[in-house]
Amino acid sequence: MYKYLLLLKANSISKEASFRRESDAVRSVRLLRQGKVREAFQHAWQGYKEHAWLHDEVMPLSGGHKDGYAGWGASLVDPLDTLWIMGLRDEFEEALEALEKINFSKPNEGRVPVFEVTIRYLGGLLGAWDVSEHKYPILLEKAKQLGDLLYRAFDTPNGIPVPYYDWEHHGTEQLRGENGVIIAQIGSLSLEFIRLTQATGDVKYANAIQLITNQLEMTQNKTTLPGMWPSQVNCAGAIISFSSQAYTLGAYADSLFEYLPKTHLLFPSSEQYLNMYRTALSTFSQNLFFRPTLPGNPDILFPGSRTTGSSSSTLDTEVQHLGCFVGGMVGLGSRLNHSPYELEMAKRLTDGCVWAYENTPSGIMPEIFHVDKCVDPASCTWSGEGNGFHRVDDPSYQLRPEAIESVFIMYRLTADPTWQEKGWKMFEAIINHTTTDIANARLANVMDAKPTKVDSMESFWLAETLKYFYLLYSEPDLVSLDDFVLNTEAHPLKWEWHT
Template identity: 45%
Template sequence: MFPGRPRIVRNGILLMAAILTLWHLQLLPRTASTASPEWVKLERFMNHNASSSRYPEPKSSFDWSSIKFRYPPHNSTRLPAQGKPLPQIQHHFSGVESAAAAKQRKQRLLEVKKVFLRAWQGYKKFAWKQDALLPISGGGREQFSGWAATLVDALDTLWIMGLRDEFDEAVAAVAEIDFGSSTSNRINIFETNIRYLGGLLAAYDLSGRKVLLKKAVELGDLIYAGFNTKNGMPVDFLNFHSAKSGEGLMVEGSVVSASPGTLSLELAHLSQVTGDPKYYSAVSQVMDVFYEGQSQTSVPGVWPMSVSMLSKDVVHGGTYTLGGCADSLYEYLPKMHQLLRGGEPKYEIMSKTFLKTADKHFLFRPMLPKEDDILMSGNINVDEKGNPVLDPETEHLTCFVGGMFGLAGKLFNNADDVETGIKLTNGCIYAYRAFPTGMMPERIDLAPCKDRSHCPWDEDYWLQERDRRPEWKTHLPKGFTTAKDPRYLLRPEAIESVFYAYRITGRRGFQDAAWDMFTAIAKGTQTAYANAAVLDVTIADGKLPLEDYMESFWLAETLKYFYLVFTTPDIISLDDYVLNTEAHPFKLTK
């Protein structure tokens, strides 16, 4: 009945289902090393041979592949042949996990899953098929075209957590999404790409459900329509009705650099799974522009916060950041190298060039009372003489940089970059622990050290720096000079880097740091129905003020990363998957 399958299935489907259920709940004993061959076979069987006949045939009111472009893209660039084998990313987890350690890990795992399920049930009850849940009032909101952003974004988390009934119900709902109709005539290409297309591709990679690939192709063709422009560059916002006509679109004069720079991973992977090179070809033209301009900016190695796709100008500008507006542009450089297995040399060149510049200009050691040896990422402004000047403002968004440095360090065999990534990760852990709520604010400033190797505490200097900004000096722990934006928006970037640090080093301390972060966040953000953003995490006493909104990335990223910290390390191994900026895992081709 099941040729070539493990002997464990011979007693029937019910026995196999029971075992699989226990395994996905992490209740069966496993070592901390790789899974046994029998489990691998069972996982492969469940992922890719499951029937999808229960799902309705996907339908749409418009066929995006039928558009006759006024400006047909030049589809001459093919997916590259794979390069040499990649280095091992994950730590070699050897030996059997002790009973006490396994018990603690599984308890933590189930607590994370419990918080996810509660939020998912709130979404299902009050905002099913809408973009986002209002977790305080109990309602829904359309924010990203009305295509059920939270549902699509959370698909792979449902699968990873073993929630098969919920996953199948969600996939059936996805089949009914009409990408030919929208609640808005202006489609944000960036968000559509990372949340929707990324979510569909990852869920397909994990489950093998063909309906998800069909919807991904449909959405990929919609995004591809954004390249119907005179110069082949993508629009930032796609005019829905104009795009359908094929009449040609006008590229914006100025966009944040992350928008065009964060299309590469998803479109390249869509070409990988479909065999159609047009998606990769289109985005390759964009990345060629960034590649050619990388060394010509006023801070060579990085690109300004704002760029012009209209004039293909990624060079001119005096404001630089690794945070919001630019973050995922940089994140995707080493990840594209990994996805393409080194087959396209420019991504290794861009990665190494960027990492060197970032380390030199953006990273700083903050002055702290106990002289902790940690790093933070700031911004750069170019002065009137053309010199780069550090602005020591750190965003929660920049906490991804630790994971990026760690991953790149392993990919390119650079131990110094791995260590830099650990120090950056510890910097964000420090910020979480420093504030009374156990959560890091959205934007903070610290006094930078003049020397990374020696940084004695100077309280007078800290007070002087703090008092230069009196409007921000309340509720600040020592070392912090502002909390310009005291909110916590359910963001994932800090736990993202903790996840990478744990998987790369194997150090249990990162699991403990993750647990501290999780318990603080779960407690501080809880509402009657799910979890909400906190308006001020610097408050020491009393009930925290909350905002009636739950971003889809709470389920897609934040809780997924917390969960993966406590699974066995073979689940979404960094040697088998590359995760997009929305934490959607794409299977690496062999």
């Protein structure tokens, strides 16, 4: 899930493929599509501006607003870098004027969701600070203001932050560590806090993250599925521990694994994050990835989940839209590992999510569904009936970015224009079904040919989903993967390198 770009040294690993000179006809189609994406963003941004300015979300059917992320204007801050990337300079400047009014030292609610605030606000501020080439000091000023508030959530005996920070009642006594914490809530903070250290020179933010990383590394091979961490963690003791035996690359754990290779690129002199990624990749590629049996027998992969017991280990063929980041992660990791085999695996994983878009009545992937696993992955033969979905557990579409992010990364890694065609089918279906007079809305059931809209639009629609669609039809040197690394659920953050 999350969003960042890392500026690499010139002698680092090249990630983008070599792109051929495009014909006038191809360029014309690409620019037309890019313009359509930009128009979709402008429509949703205008709806947010008119109906929910300085609130966290606009309600795209009623015109109301929601404040679920401390009430600082998540849909304003989160997509600041998207405004810049799309060349919407007037809108960017106007948003910075509004940013002056936000006091990140004082939330508008009592308990601050540390993880969500970090990825939406701190990532948004730092991303905009970097893509705008450090021309707007207010972005770093606000990032430091927010970072100092979030840093207080790490005031626990073991240094592991509480997932929800009760800032109003935190006095001189230390906070208590908690049990039942979602693993992503502690494992997906590294890029933002490390970048804040780089930008400000204050080492306290990166030092706080190092305490978490050391404990994750210490426990990685001591779980019931060595190499992976389960979805929930006990942070109440001196060392984190696990009673959960549920392992997934979807909700609760996704961004933890995604951050590993990206954070290595931030610290190439240290092998800690890269070694953790390689260990995790070996485990989930053997224990979670599976080839499904589907009509037409496509050679694709899905990431499932696994539950371990005292004497058994069971694969659950549940597929989540949140897990669609995995194709992009494995693709970028293939460059770190110099592995053509991993790149082919990444293509099959990304094509799995493309299949899920192409085979619903609406043309949009459901949030959660089940498919059947091939008995023999080398020789799949479909013998069933229907469209291949064994069960659709959650038929909604929440405007999520994970699938299109991986499609975009595959295009940049391979220079294969078929990824642009796959992405365009996704975009047309999404825009056709989600657009309202105000903005864009979630969908209740994508298994209906005409899904019912739901009165919700989270900030990642502007900050991530439309950004990746836009970059898919941009010139390869706009946010080039030779200079940047994308982190999923994500918008870009450009990291400046300090040696």
